[in-house]
Every structure is written in C-alpha cells, then in structure tokens.
Amino acid sequence: MSPNELKIYEDHPLNAGKQSFRLLHLHPGKGSEQLCATIHVKNLDDAAVEGYTCLSYTWGTEISTEYVKIGGEEIKVTVSLQSFLQHVRQPHETLTLWVDAVCINQHDASEKSEQVAIMGEIYSKCSFVYIWLGAPSSHDSIRGNPFQFIQHFSDNKHYHDLAGYYETSPEQVAFTHNEEFHDLWERFLQVVNSSWFTRAWTVQEVILPRESILCFGDWRSTFDTLIAARRNRNAHLFGPMQCCKESLRAFPKPNSVLFDRFLSQIEWIERFKQGHSSEDNPLSSERMPRSFPELTHRPFYEVAVTFSNRLCSEPRDRIYSVLAMSSSSVMKSYRPDYTAKLVDAYTGAFRLMLEETDHDYRCMIGPKFGSDHPGLPSWVPNFSDVTPLVVVEAVLRRILLSSLFGASGRESGALRSNPKSGLSAAGLRVDTVSAVSSELESVSIPAERLKAILMDWRRLCERSAEPSSEPALRTTLARVICASIIDDGVPLYGVHRGWRRIQTSDLPTVDEWSGFLGGNMWALKEGYRGTFELACTGRSLYVTANGKIGLAYPQTKTGDEVWVLTGSHLPFILRKARTSHGHSDEYHFVGDCYLEGIMDGEAVEGTTQRAHVTLV
Template structure:
C-alpha cells in the first residue's frame, strides 16, 4: 500500500484489528497513518512468513487482501474478544511488490520497533508440550526476576554475579538465596520439559535473520506461543538460572549416565536462543550508556559465523536484516537498496569495503573458500554459506584482540574497480612446504595412544620446527622463544582457561604439550587445538612456521596488511594482482615484529 502524497517519512502505517466475533469469521481491520515521532499506541508483530505464499484473505478497509497462512493464524490468536488491537505488521503495512517502498520502510523499521509499546513475538500455535515449557520459563523467570537477577547484568555488577553462580562463598547471603531458586527450579526440568524446550527453540522464528533486530530493538518483547505469554526478560532469566543449575548439579541430576547424556544433548539444543538474548542485552546496554553495543561486523559474526546461522529469503537481507540494530550503520553509509537484490556480490562487496574503511580489516578472516556466489571477489565473505570462526575469535566482543601483527595504520589504496581491494602491507615470505590438514576432533579428553590423530598433528609441527632451526635464520628474538614454537603453534598461541575463555598462551601450555596421561591441563591443551581445525602446518623459505587455510599451495605468500591484527595468505596472479586465500597463524610475527624487517608494498586483491 503506497503512502499518501502528503505523508512524510516521519509517518508509519498502522493496522487496527477488529475484535473477534466467531472464531472462523473473516478477520477485518482498518489501516491508518500516524506520526512516527508521536504515534498512537501500537504493538509491533514479529513472526515468520513460512513459505511466503499469500493464500489467505482478510478484509482491510473493506477490501480483500491476501496474506500468508502463518500471519492469519497469528492474527486469530492475537485479536481481542471485545476490543480492537492496533498493530504494525510488515506484510500489511508495506507494499511487498514495491521495492522502493520496501527500502524506505526497512530503513524506518528500527524506529518503528523502538516506538512500539510492545513487540509480540509470535512463535506459533501450541505444540510439542509448549504450554509446559512456557509455564516453566515463566515460573523460574519470574522468581529470578523478583530476586533481582537482571540488575546484575551491568559491567559493574557482573563480576559479583560470577562469584555468586560459581559459589565462591557458599555462605554468602545472596549466593544462598540464588541457589535456593536454582534448587527449586531443577525439579521442574524433567525430560519431558527439556524436550519441550528443545522443540520450542527449534521453532522457525529462531532461524530467521529479520526477527533479530525486531526482538533486539523492542522496549518490551513478549513471547506468544499458543495462548501462553512470557516476557523476553523472564525467558532470559529462566534460561540463565536453569543453565547455572545444570552446571552446578549435573553430577546428581539426572541420576543415570544415559539420562545425563540425553539431558545435556537436549540442553545444548537451547543454544540458538542465546544469540537473540545477547543481542538484545547489548542493545539495552548501549541505550543505557553502559557500552557501545554491536557493530555491523560483530552482528554478522554472531548471526552467520559458526553452527547457528540465521536464514534470509533474499541473500541481500543477510546484511539489510541487521542494519537497524548495528551501532555503526550511519557511519558505514550502507543503505537498503532492493534494486540490487539480484546482485548479491555487489551488496557484499560494498558492505565489506565499508567495514574495512571504518577500520576493521580483520573481517578478511571471514572471507573463506570455496566461493558460492557468482562474481564474489576472494576477499569478500559470503554470508549465504557456512562461515567458520576465526581461530582468534573471542566470545567477549569488548575484549582486546589476542594479536597485533601490524602496529601500523590501515593503508587503503584507490582502485579503478570496487571489486578490487588495494591494501598496503608487508610480504613476510613464500611458503615452501605444507603438511596435512588438521581435521580436529571433539574427543580432546582422550589420552595416550588412543588419540593418534592429535599426536600426528603435533609431530608434523615439530618436524617443521626442526627444519626451521636447521635453516639458521635469525627470525626469533631469542633461542628460548624459538624453542617455545613447538607448543605455541598447535594451539595458535591461545590457551583455554578453567572457564573455557581463550587467553594468550602461557608456559602452562608447555607443561601440557606432550602429556599422555589424563589431566585437566592436558585435556584443555587438546581442546585448544580445536581452534586450528581445518588449517595446515606450513614452513616458509626463511623458516617461519605457521598454520594456514586448507586451500593454500606452495608458492603462496604470507603477508601482513597494515592495520591487521592477523597475518594472511595470498596467491600471486598475473598483472601484479593477488587472490586472497585466508587467515593464518605464523609464529614469530604475531605482535608486529615483521614491520621492522620488511619494506611496505602494495597488494591488489581480486
């Protein structure tokens, strides 16, 4: 539906649903414009389109309008028996056939969802014991909310909460109070309820990219599933409380090993909801001035990197769908433009260029092979495929980076074509030998000769370190630092703490390096090697040893781009051009050492 000519972009179109008469009556509503800066009170709907087929009809201002079955089902559940309900619904309030209007309204969606008094998250009709799931979420969440758990979600009080949940002082009053809540919650977590929770988290809403910003921007978000409702805050607090309970009481609940395995498998299936809660909490913290919130690059990593990637019908919406919640959208200058909906390559090129120009060169770590989008340059991430985490990924987005391969400022070079990225940097060396791919293994707790693949991996790296030493090149600051390479390389110089956070490797890893007997340190060392999965050990002509992408070849170059935290592998092409291959760990150059040993060069990536 087009906007009246006398309406500015400061207005939004709202829908008022008439009260229900009979259950099967045709749904009737009227639409009207209201100023966005001072709107009539309204709720916004967050839901999924499912197949997207417009098969159902409703009456809008007396005329028939076709909508999806999923929306019609939602409207029947949400309409009030005796009062009109005012809603903003994209399917009705935006002309879906008008790309220009879609772009304009998508650009306003951030303001629309912020302005709504509530965002109703429609998950679908009751099924798979969802009523039991919602009841447990609400019971546990309400008790945690009344105790004040949400007040600890600030930078100042977060350390106190960590002491409470880790039971640093079991006699502490707050610790005792909180774990009384946890103890009351755990009996509610039966296998039936766990299965219901897992099914709840598998609902289509949790798989779509657009709903992330709708949920994240809401001042108040309400999950609606069948006839049950629960606030987003209560759902978050319930999830966190039950998570703490599982961590503390896992060894006594459930009683049998078989039940434990089933329970943990089901509980891990709740993981997808964490992205939604984390993004919403970051946005709330940003609005309260507690931290900066999430940049577009950080959001793209949360949503599309690793196992729990969200889906979009049109590839361009992998970017457009999170612009409204990013803290740097205006600075990046990225505009929603559906005239490019068939040019995914250009959308991704321009997005990556904007992020790099804004100072985040290490988005390059997510430009991985093979490329599945036609025409996509080698240096541009493909958000429609499975993107693996960088080995230097940090869960805490505000943490300082592990490495600083370049101390220099970003050096962008103007190029005649936007598909070519020009960067200043340093050529480290040419790759001379490559070992086999480290496939990794989740069985990092196994020890001794039961874990042959792990020790074969260590042996490959050790052989390259011996070869490096035989070259007698002065590439390390000291002989003792050279000796450390053999245990730093397998874990990318990042070790795991007791809380499974990554930190720069210490000599504790040296002690665990060749452990063949059971021990926590050895298990954590093996776990740390999983960061380097899918990488190949290599050695350069001068003797630099590292781990690079699986698609690297002999003759590829290790380079450090100005402004980059990591080194990268590139492949020389004809005409002075280079193909970007991927990130690497290269021992001895991760902290800016190469810049005093090489002259600056120009690299044109295609």
C-alpha cells in the same frame, strides 16, 4: 500478487519520503470466525504517540486455506501469520498491528527499499513486539507450559532442583531421565526448535523494541525472562559459589550442549540489546563482552559476524536485516536497495564497515573472505555464506584476542581503500604454504572422527615441520592448536577477560596429550580444552616451506603466501592473482591465520624491506 492484494495497496498509497507506513487494525472476533481487518496509512511519529504493536515471526511458505478479509478484499496469508492472528485476536478490542508481510507491498522493490530503511524506527517506536514462536500442532500431545524449563532458571533455581535429580550422598547428586523431566524437556524443545531463532530478520525485531512478549500458542513469556535465565544459570555455574558445577556434570550431555547453544544465541542478542535498553531496566549491564572493546559502540562488522549464522531467503538481507542496529553515522548513510546487484550491495556495505573502524585489520578476521562468487572482490566477505554457530563464537573471540599478538611488531599502519582498485597495504611476505590438512569443523564430533583429524595433523607435521624430536614436535603442536593463548579461568571484565599468552606449565602433560590424540578431548584440562576449541574450530592445520606450523581457514591452498601486513596483529594468507594486465603486486585475500614463531614480530625484526600489495 492477486488483484485483491494490489487493490489494497493502490487504495492505501504511501507518501514517499514522509515516514509513512501502513498499520493493520485487527477487528474483534472469536474462535473460528473469519479474520477481519482494515488498513490505514499513518505517519510514524503520530502512530508512536497513539501506540501500535509490531509482530516478529517467520513467514513460512505454506499458504493458509482460509481468507483474511481486509477492508472489502479477501486475501490469503501464510499459515504462520494466520495462526498468530487467530491466537492474539481479542473478543471485544481492536488491535493495531504492524505486520511486514501485509503492511509492505512485497512486490514493489522501491517501496520495499524505503520501508526497510525505516524499519528500525518502526520497531524502536512500537509499544511492544509480539514474538511468535508458533503453536502446538493439532496432533501434539504436549499441553503444558513450554517456557517452564526457562522459567526454572529465571526464578534463580538450581540445576539439582530440576526433575530427574536425586541425592546419592549429602554432597553428591545423580540424574535419571524420568518421565517428569522428559515432559519438561519436550515442552522446552517447542521453544528451542522454533524457526524464529534461525532467521536473520528476527534479530533486530527483538533488540530494538522496548518490550517483548514471547508467544507459543496461548502461552506467554518475555525475552527478559530468557536473559534472566541465562544470567542466573551462569551465576550458579561460574559465580563465586559455583553451586551447580557438580550438578551439571550429572546432567545429560546432549541436553547440556543444546541448552548451551540456545543460551549463546540469547547472549548474542543480549549484547546488542543493552544499547537499546533504558537505564532503569534491571537487566541493563555494561559488562557484556565486546570484540572491539576500545570503541564506544559495537561496529557493524561485529553485528554482521555475530548473526552470520542466521538465515534469509533474499541474500541482500544478510546486510539489510541487521542494518538498523548500526550506531555510527557512517553506517547510517547506507541505504537498502533491492534493485542493486548483490556484489555492489556487499562491497558498498563492507567499504563502510572498514571506514567506520578506520580500516582496522580486525575487520579482516573471519572465514568469509576469498569467495569465488562471480564479481565479488576477495577482500569483501561473502555475506551470503551461513557461518556455523560454533564458528561464530570462535571468530568473535579471535577478533577480541587478536591484540594479544603483534605480528608486525611496533610498526603502525592500516589498510588503504581505493574506490577503483580495491584495498592496498604494505607488508612483508614471510613464508609459503607447502601443505594443508583436513578441517576441524567442530569439536563436537565423534571421538573416532576427532582422532582421525588429529592423526592427520600430526602426520603432516612429522613429514614437513621443523621440530625433529618427539618432545619438540609435541610442544610445538600443542602450542599451535591453542594458538599460544589460554583462558586462565580468572573472571575478569577487562579487555581480554582472563585470556593471556600460554606458558609451558599450561601445556598438556604426556598422559593428557596421549589421551587427547586418541580422540578423548576431555583428557585435556578445562582451560586448554576451551582454547583448543576457540583456536581450531572451522580451521585446518598447515605447514610452510620453512617448516613452520599454523592454523588457517580450509580455503587455504598449497602455494599461498603468508604475509605480515604493516600494523596488523595477525598474519594473513594471500594468493597471487592471475591478472590479464600482469600487475605483480595484486593478490587475492584468503583470510587471517596463525603461524607459530612469527606472532610477536619475529619475522619483521631486523629488516626494513616492505612490499606494496593490492587486494583484488
């Protein structure tokens, strides 16, 4: 920290425990005039009455060559912040802003912890938030509105109203990648490629404020516009009329995939924004999907999973950055502490996540368990790991749909937490892993790569699995790679939203299966294809000593054990722990899994034998 920065914070100390914070008053100015501001310390409630504006942006690492004058001191800020301040500064009006990089002493861990603890209130009580997505570079030839593509769908227009579409017959359209569409798309990419959509902190910064203004250079839009665009576009594709379904088929596949992923991120933010929107907001809705549908709030584990693809430089911020979105008194008792060890921060947070859901086994669904991070218990997710976007959506749906299964039959039970020994449960060891195949990272891979993985899976089953005949093997493998569930396409808003257990008539035909094994995923029917993606993304196929086939996370190893824990809907992979004190009931937790033939309680029927396991 420079002496000038230190003096600013020394001259404007915060009142610890009094909900005081600093506000930046950006003075009027024009063009290339130096940025000038002053800082004042205010009580949060008083500032809310007077009004202030928050900033949501990504810091970046490049430092500006120009100084910002704050009071009598000149300091340097990042290029990103410098650019924002230049673009929003008014010629005749002072702006009252809260900017974390300036208003918090980032070199004081104690102050930082206290300010992060009230950051949710800072954003909730602001008049509105500026979302800074960046600005065109000086050599950029793009001059039009970067929000025009989004505005097209927000205005409830059709796909075939976009530039590039033309009629081939009265009821059919085709698409050509013409210059007008190229320009439209390149401008849209300025928004999509903004690092703002990748960072962890920006999530709560858009969810908590009442109003948001998107900024790219001098262009403006709102986050509500993005929400409206997503909803309208989906209504055109999946609503009763499905008026744009054929038009989408003509739209370039790479563009469509990128747009889908962008809108998925908007939807995830929208799910949580509903709880912070006023009832008179026209975009308010109670029909957003929930991974824990029977709860009246979204538990913090769902928050953590949903935004686990987001990035941050400080690993503790994997928790702290979204903590303000917790809605239960249990999680609100958790306090950010930048002096805490990472292992303690993660373990403490996850214990509260379990407590919040009454130690629900659904909190144990996901790919982040069984980490080799030093000192981190295997049953605590390594929140530092970034989960790919496609895996996030799959895991959220697996949590929701886990109640379609009943691996432990009608038995009730839950995890038990012990502050000293970790987690414990009762259960039954039902099988042992004998071989594990390669991982399917995503279905959006080249056909040859998909073919190679499927052939690897098939060969593993032929060598080790129970079905001996070709038809029996095909049927079993087809059931496994969709986890014996399917989306029947019925647009329900119930607990499972149209998903159900699979029937024989839902399985691929011989011709469809043959094309699929050749690497052509599009040979499958739409419902089965989507379920294959849900079940297999981020997973490996494995076989057991008893010849059964299943799906598990790639950290699964030969010799791991398949357990049904009492009260759980799904089975789990556990690994025998090698401990110095020789306790035989200690296991490392690897993760949830699917295993054909035991998902409906078959393994626990007719036996009362149960063992006690301690997860370490």
